[in-house]
Amino acid sequence: MKLWRKLFRLIWNSVVGKLWATIILLVAFVLLILGVFLLRYIDVAFSEPKQVQLLYVVVGIIGFLLSTLLAFFLSTKIQQPLLQLKKAADSISQGNYKMRVEIRSSDEIGELGKTFNRMTDELDRLIHDLSHEKEQLSRILRSMGDAVMSFDADGQIILTNPPGEKLIGRWAEVDKTWRKEEDGEPNLQEVPAPLRDSFDTVIEEGKEIFEKLQVQNSVWSLMMAPLRSEGVTRGAVAVIRDVTEEHMLDKMRRDLLANISHEIRTPLSMLQGYSEALLDDIPTTPEERNELVQIIYDESLRMGRLVADLLDLTRMEAGHTELHLQSVDLQSVIVRVHRKFLVYAKDREVELRVNLSPEPLTVEEADIDRIEQILTNLLDNAFRYTPPGKSITIAAQPIVQNSSRFIQIKVIDEGKGIPSEDVPYVFERFYKADKARKREATGGGTGLGLAIVQNLVQLHRGRIQVESTVGAGTTFTLLLPVEAASSVHAPN
16 A cells, blocks of 8 residues: 555656646546447447447557557656756756756747756856956955954854965964863964954954054054944954064154154253353353353264264165275274274273284275274274273284185273173164263264164174173174175175
8 A cells, every 4th residue: 555655656746647647537538528428329339238348448448558658758848858957957056057958949848948048157157257256356365465364253264365374373372272282283273362352352342443463572453344244243354464663663763753852952951051151141251161162062063973973874774875885904994093092092091902913804895984984983982981991902803704704803892891681782773771871071972873883884794793791891793794795695
C-alpha cells in the first residue's frame, strides 16, 4: 500500500504524471460518452456479451496507448525546455553567468526562456559591475598609505588593507591579553588593543569619532565610523594615519617659538631698561654712561647673532644652503682656528692645545668657511663650560672605517661635563643641560651653535657624536669623508 502511495505521489508531483493522468481521464471520459451513445447499437452489432466485453477491453487498451503516446509527446515538448531551464539555473548558481537557454518555440515556454535569458543578462551585467567596483575598491585600499580596518559588531576583523595588516602585527605586542595561554600566539583577528575603547564608543553611541592615539613612541590619527544596516550598527570602519612626524614638527615649532621668545626676552629687557636709564640721566659719571652703552651694544650684537644663527639654521634644514666644495687642508684650518682662540684662552686662563697627526689631513670636497664655523662653534661651546686652570685640546688624525677613509677631529675639554640623560639632546635648538644656567650678558651663546654644527656636518656627509662624563669633561668627535661624494660610503 505504501509503495502505491509513493508511486502515486511521484507521478502526481511531476509534470509528465499530471499530464498523463489528465489525458487518461480525458480519453476515459470521451470513451464513456461514446459508449453511452453507442450502447443502443451494441445489441444489433454484437449478439454475445463476451464480444461486448472484448470490445470494451480493446477500446480501453487502444485509448490507454493513444493517451500515453500523446502524453509523452506533449511532455517532451514541455519537459525538455524546463529541463534546460533547470540546467541553466544550476549552472548560474555555480557562478557561470554566461549560460543561456535555447529558444525553440514562441509559446509560453519560449517566452519563459526569453525572460530567463534577459534575467541572466541583467544578472551577468550586475555581477560584472559589482566585481569591477570591488576590484576598484580593493585597488584603492591597497594603494592607500593609511591603514584601513573594518570590524563587525563583535569586534572581529572583516577587511583590512596591507598597511592595516602591518599595523595589526606591529600592535600585536602591545596588549598581553592578545596572547593565548596555550600557545602564546597573538590573536590578530580582533580589534587591536589601542582601538578597543574607541570601537566600544562607536558601537554604543553610533557616532563617528576623531582622535589621536599615542602607542609606544608613535602618534596616530584615528577616524572611526559606524557601519549601519536598517538602522542597526553592525560594525565599524577605522582609518588610521601615522602622524608622528607631524606631531614632532608641531612640537618643535611650539618649542622653537617658546625658546625664541625666552631667548629674546632677556636682551630686549636689558636694552629697554638701560635705554630708559640713559634717557632718565640715571648715570652720573661718563664711566657709568659708557658702561650702560657697552651693555646695550653687546646685547644688540647678541640679538644679531641669534637672528643670524636662526636664519642660517633654517636655511640648512630647508636644504637651501650652498656649499662651495673644494679640496681643503684641515691642518691649516685647525691651526688658524687655534691661533684665533689663543688670546681668548689666555684671558680665560684656559690652556688651548693642538695635537695633529703628521699624516696629511686633506679632504677632497669641503667648504672651508663652513669647516671653520664648525670648529669655532665647538671651541666656543668648550670655552663656555671649561673653568680656569683647565685645558682644551684639538686633535686630528686620518682613520679608516668600512673600507673608507675619514679625517677624525676631536675637541676635548676638561669642563664640568654633561649628565648622561642630557647627552642625546645636546644638538637640539636652545637645549640647556644646566636648566638653572643663565647666559652671560656679554659673549653669551645663542643656544644654536651645536644645532648648526650638526647640520653642517651632515651637509658634508659626515657624522658627529659626543661623549661626556660629569666633572671630567666632554669630547666631541667629528668624522669627515676624505673621498668625494661619488666614491665615499656613509659612516656607521
